Amino acid sequence: MKRLLYISTARSPLRPSELDALLTRSRKANAAADVTGLLVVGGRRFLQVLEGPEQAVTATYERITRDPRHFALVKLHDKEVATRSFPSWAMGFEQGGVAVASASLEEQVNAIVAPIADPTLRAYFTGFAKTHTSA
Numbered sequence: 362m363k364r365l366l367y368i369s370t371a372r373s374p375l376r377p378s379e380l381d382a383l384l385t386r387s388r389k390a391n392a393a394a395d396v397t398g399l400l401v402v403g404g405r406r407f408l409q410v411l412e413g414p415e416q417a418v419t420a421t422y423e424r425i426t427r428d429p430r431h432f433a434l435v436k437l438h439d440k441e442v443a444t445r446s447f448p449s450w451a452m453g454f455e456q457g458g459v460a461v462a463s464a465s466l467e468e469q470v471n472a473i474v475a476p477i478a479d480p481t482l483r484a485y486f487t488g489f490a491k492t493h494t495s496a
């Protein structure tokens with residue numbers, strides 16, 4: 362089982378209908394590939410966790426990196442894990458906050474996840490950003 366977390370930037374902000382279409386398509390493909398995860402969208406930033414069988418996560422991420430709707434993907438985490446953090450979400454969604462582009466990666470992640478109500482979920486993301494910055 363593999364977990365991969367990345368942050369990226371949208372070429373232009375997605376309209377709600379475009380985001381809906383992206384989530385619907387992603388959930389269908391992820392369910393078929395046994396991939397689960399969570400997408401946080403804040404301003405022009407995407408923060409996404411993908412979990413599942415190694416091959417499935419790698420193939421999904423490769424497809425996502427080629428998607429012209431975003432660019433500047435930065436992997437925050439890419440590891441073998443024993444269990445999933447989001448077992449029941451083919452692709453969960455959280456509305457995120459807007460980060461200042463000039464801020465550090467850790468500060469940007471903090472700003473994006475700030476509106477998430479669940480403190481455990483918020484800490485999940487800020488923890489990864491910390492690990493990445495100090496690595």
Ligand SMILES: Cc1cc2nc3c(=O)[nH]c(=O)nc-3n(C[C@H](O)[C@H](O)[C@H](O)COP(=O)(O)O)c2cc1C
Nearest residue numbers: 383386387390391407409421424425428430431452
């Ligand atoms: C921010 C973002 C997140 C995405 N997440 C997923 C995802 O979790 N699963 C997925 O299959 N496609 C996801 N996509 C869509 C893929 O990039 C791609 O458009 C889709 O899989 C269809 O690929 P295809 O046209 O090569 O079949 C995402 C795209 C973006 C921009």
